[in-house]
Amino acid sequence: MLDEFIRYTALQRDQAPLASLLIYLKRKGGFVQLNQIWRENGPTGGGPFWNQTTLMNKLDKLERMGMVSVERRILPSPRDEAKKKTNTFYRLSPATPLYPYIFGMLKIYREEPDKYSSELVDKPLDHLSDLAGRCASSDPLVGRELDVALELIGEVFSVGGDEVKRMIKERMERKGLIRDHRKELPENALEEIKMEPKKAATRAKKSTKTSKKRERAKPMPAEGNAE
Numbered sequence: 187m188l189d190e191f192i193r194y195t196a197l198q199r200d201q202a203p204l205a206s207l208l209i210y211l212k213r214k215g216g217f218v219q220l221n222q223i224w225r226e227n228g229p230t231g232g233g234p235f236w237n238q239t240t241l242m243n244k245l246d247k248l249e250r251m252g253m254v255s256v257e258r259r260i261l262p263s264p265r266d267e268a269k270k271k272t273n274t275f276y277r278l279s280p281a282t283p284l285y286p287y288i289f290g291m292l293k294i295y296r297e298e299p300d301k302y303s304s305e306l307v308d309k310p311l312d313h314l315s316d317l318a319g320r321c322a323s324s325d326p327l328v329g330r331e332l333d334v335a336l337e338l339i340g341e342v343f344s345v346g347g348d349e350v351k352r353m354i355k356e357r358m359e360r361k362g363l364i365r366d367h368r369k370e371l372p373e374n375a376l377e378e379i380k381m382e383p384k385k386a387a388t389r390a391k392k393s394t395k396t397s398k399k400r401e402r403a404k405p406m407p408a409e410g411n412a413e
Contacts, residue, residue: 188283188318190251195311203234204244205291205310208253208278212288217257217275220245245276253282287317290334294342302342 198204210227211218224241227233235241248254257275278285291310297303307313317334339350 187251187253188315191253191284191311192315194247194251195315198311201309201311202306203240205306205314206234207241207244207248208284208288208314209291211254211276211278212285214277217255217277220274220276223276249276253279253284255279284314284318287314287334289338290314290317292338294338296342 195201195204207223207227210223223245224235224238225231227235227241228238229236235244245254245256249256255277257277259273259275260270261273262270278288291306291314292304293307294302294304336347336350339345339353340347343350343353345353
């Protein structure tokens with residue numbers, strides 16, 4: 187599939203529309219109706235496609251390569267519930283070797299202190315093929331996706347890899363996703379643990395002595411007159 191995708195990429199005079207479509211489907215996750223895809227990626231939604239035929243050709247090619255799954259459902263017509271109409275749905279297949287690297291075509295940058303935006307990298311489809319090709323021997327479904335996320339976080343906050351991992355760990359701890367049961371002991375904790383049995387024995391002796399003193403100190407009850 188990767189070789190076929192690379193050959194198909196070489197025919198694209200403008201890589202942005204297809205790259206945007208792949209990112210769109212990855213973000214949606216599940217099946218998306220064709221009408222919605224056109225509405226959100228066509229001129230009405232400010233998308234990269236200016237006519238529906240071009241969009242359909244891209245989706246058909248992705249389906250033939252096995253990158254997109256198609257499902258046709260018979261649904262009631264929105265105008266007349268008595269009539270049935272066939273609707274086409276598309277979904278980016280998680281099984282494709284390119285799936286884990288789709289977001290690698292994005293570059294994230296800071297616009298304002300609390301606002302971030304993203305844009306496509308230069309030649310995004312070539313970049314996608316390169317990512318998938320370099321990691322083909324590893325487990326891409328988890329490894330590379332995490333690597334891309336770590337790289338993006340590091341770029342956004344201008345921190346190194348160790349700092350990124352620390353930030354993620356702290357956030358997960360705050361959300362209760364992970365807990366560290368190993369609490370650091372103070373320097374003298376070991377000595378205190380060793381001395382605890384002796385302290386307990388001392389406290390027991392003191393308690394016994396105190397009880398005996400109290401018993402000796404108790405006043406004798408006064409003798410009453412016999413009647």
